[in-house]
Amino acid sequence: MAALGKRKAEKSPTPSSEEEEEEAGNGNEVTSGSEELDSDESTDPEDELNTSSDSEHSSQPSQEIVDVDFEYFDPKPNDFHGIKALLRTYLDDETWDISGFTDLILAQTTVGTVVKADEDESPIALLTALNIGRYQKCSCMVEIHKYLRVKSAHKVESALLEDFWGKYAREVALLISERLVNAPLELAPPLYQGLFEEILWATEDEPTQELRESFKIKHYLYLTKVFEEVTEEKSRDKEQRKKQKEESEATGQLIYIKPEDEILHELSSWSFTFPVTGDGAAANQTKGLQQLRLVMAVDAKHEEKFQAELKKLIE
Amino acid sequence: MATRAQFENSNEIGVFSKLTNAYCLVAIGGSENFYSTFEAELQDVIPVVKASIAGTRVIGRMCVGNKNGLLLPQATTDQELLHIRNCLPDKVVVQRVDERLSALGNCIACNDYVSLIHTDLDRETEELVADVLGVEVFRQTIAGNILVGSYSQFTNRGGLVHPHTSIEDLDELSSLLQVPLVAGTVNRGSEVIGAGLVVNDWTAFCGLDTTATELSVIESVFKLRDAQPSNIVNEMRASLIDTMS
Numbered sequence: 001m002a003a004l005g006k007r008k009a010e011k012s013p014t015p016s017s018e019e020e021e022e023e024a025g026n027g028n029e030v031t032s033g034s035e036e037l038d039s040d041e042s043t044d045p046e047d048e049l050n051t052s053s054d055s056e057h058s059s060q061p062s063q064e065i066v067d068v069d070f071e072y073f074d075p076k077p078n079d080f081h082g083i084k085a086l087l088r089t090y091l092d093d094e095t096w097d098i099s100g101f102t103d104l105i106l107a108q109t110t111v112g113t114v115v116k117a118d119e120d121e122s123p124i125a126l127l128t129a130l131n132i133g134r135y136q137k138c139s140c141m142v143e144i145h146k147y148l149r150v151k152s153a154h155k156v157e158s159a160l161l162e163d164f165w166g167k168y169a170r171e172v173a174l175l176i177s178e179r180l181v182n183a184p185l186e187l188a189p190p191l192y193q194g195l196f197e198e199i200l201w202a203t204e205d206e207p208t209q210e211l212r213e214s215f216k217i218k219h220y221l222y223l224t225k226v227f228e229e230v231t232e233e234k235s236r237d238k239e240q241r242k243k244q245k246e247e248s249e250a251t252g253q254l255i256y257i258k259p260e261d262e263i264l265h266e267l268s269s270w271s272f273t274f275p276v277t278g279d280g281a282a283a284n285q286t287k288g289l290q291q292l293r294l295v296m297a298v299d300a301k302h303e304e305k306f307q308a309e310l311k312k313l314i315e
Numbered sequence: 316m317a318t319r320a321q322f323e324n325s326n327e328i329g330v331f332s333k334l335t336n337a338y339c340l341v342a343i344g345g346s347e348n349f350y351s352t353f354e355a356e357l358q359d360v361i362p363v364v365k366a367s368i369a370g371t372r373v374i375g376r377m378c379v380g381n382k383n384g385l386l387l388p389q390a391t392t393d394q395e396l397l398h399i400r401n402c403l404p405d406k407v408v409v410q411r412v413d414e415r416l417s418a419l420g421n422c423i424a425c426n427d428y429v430s431l432i433h434t435d436l437d438r439e440t441e442e443l444v445a446d447v448l449g450v451e452v453f454r455q456t457i458a459g460n461i462l463v464g465s466y467s468q469f470t471n472r473g474g475l476v477h478p479h480t481s482i483e484d485l486d487e488l489s490s491l492l493q494v495p496l497v498a499g500t501v502n503r504g505s506e507v508i509g510a511g512l513v514v515n516d517w518t519a520f521c522g523l524d525t526t527a528t529e530l531s532v533i534e535s536v537f538k539l540r541d542a543q544p545s546n547i548v549n550e551m552r553a554s555l556i557d558t559m560s
Contacts, residue, residue, distance in 0.1 A: 080503065088324065095324055095346065099503075099524050 082122035086178040101140035125179035133170035171218040227255040271296035326522025334513040337382035342372035376420035384408040384447035388417040473536040
């Protein structure tokens with residue numbers, strides 16, 4: 001497999017703490033971006049600390065800047081528990097074979113990336129794509145199919161979804177992107193760039209023709225979490241409530257937990273949402289936000305446009 | 316016999332249940348599967364009781380007990396205490412303990428004769444443990460960890476401890492507890508034995524992720540299938556050890 005070349009890092013807009021160093025890995029893809037303005041960066045935090053401690057009238061406590069390095073790795077067997085933890089709410093509170101699903105992700109060493117603060121730590125983010133046709137018979141994929149079929153039961157998109165698992169299965173990949181809630185946005189562009197590159201290399205480097213074909217992906221199927229704003233007037237009398245419910249569903253403003261989801265949603269061929277039934281749902285509802293799951297299909301030819309839009313979003 | 320089980324997608328059986336030779340406590344879960352797994356194995360032998368402690372489902376870590384008694388944290392409500400007392404056999408003494416370290420299941424590990432406790436546990440609690448549970452009490456650490464209840468699980472016939480326990484510690488603990496001990500893991504490499512496994516003298520339950528090797532070790536050390544611990548050395552040697560040099 002071709003080694004990753006050195007990539008010039010984009011300087012992050014805020015004088016912040018994340019540095020991504022980059023090296024070409026030897027089989028172990030450690031990708032990170034080199035920070036050119038290292039010396040400048042180190043004086044900035046000191047300045048910030050000095051100014052905040054100088055002004056005694058400031059009510060804010062002096063904030064410490066913490067430097068964190070994020071590194072990108074292939075998924076390894078040791079990451080089993082960390083990845084499983086990230087996937088725990090993938091199908092809401094459904095009981096399904098998460099372990100088997102995690103094993104599939106770990107077994108696919110050619111495509112898939114995990115972000116960690118350090119090699120021995122737990123994963124912070126995961127991005128991978130599993131070809132539906134290739135893994136269709138695995139029990140976990142069958143359970144995912146059943147779950148999505150049930151949730152899309154009375155929707156227009158139900159037939160389109162069935163096609164993805166039926167006649168188009170070999171051309172569709174399930175895109176799995178999970179990360180910790182407060183993971184920085186800057187992690188996303190290298191993650192996605194890595195994914196698309198790995199898929200491209202896999203179409204050339206995989207040992208068998210069948211495997212090479214399985215990475216010629218035309219569509220991505222993506223299941224993600226979003227929030228929907230729920231209008232406050234819902235709590236008024238019943239008739240008004242019914243009316244409001246219909247209205248608020250139509251005008252429900254979606255809030256994306258991962259910012260790149262918004263770009264993907266705009267580029268998607270079709271999508272649908274459904275409410276969440278787990279314990280988390282009730283807690284979020286009180287804040288005027290309802291948790292939903294969003295399923296969307298994105299055509300693979302929008303890859304470059306997506307990456308360009310994502311880059312713009314960061315800057 | 317060791318059985319694999321799962322509580323609502325979680326493999327941490329020991330968090331949601333407590334198993335002794337006289338009774339079994341089970342958390343109130345979303346599906347009945349968890350409860351029926353225990354019922355299937357333990358029916359007619361010992362009562363399987365659904366309970367909550369302080370309104371939580373993490374009952375396995377909040378309480379500690381054996382065939383003589385059960386200790387509950389101070390936060391247990393009166394109704395919960397009454398419910399448990401009613402459902403358990405009469406000879407089991409149920410007692411609430413006022414202790415700063417309220418997760419008793421993490422701080423205390425015991426069988427019917429001897430117990431290990433957290434080094435910082437109060438004197439009064441130590442005496443209660445000795446009285447109510449009818450055991451000899453030892454303040455110990457396991458592989459440098461003070462949460463003895465989390466990192467070990469032992470019965471009257473054997474015990475499993477944190478994988479990084481040294482040979483000297485193993486020998487010392489083994490002579491204190493008077494049972495054979497093995498350092499091992501549960502749930503595919505998890506070190507938190509107390510959370511992943513519940514066991515009594517004739518049966519054990521562990522998470523679905525537990526590998527076949529881990530299950531073999533468990534059945535062997537706790538003598539759950541008429542096997543001697545020497546089997547670990549003789550029959551299983553090939554699968555456990557790669558090289559001898």
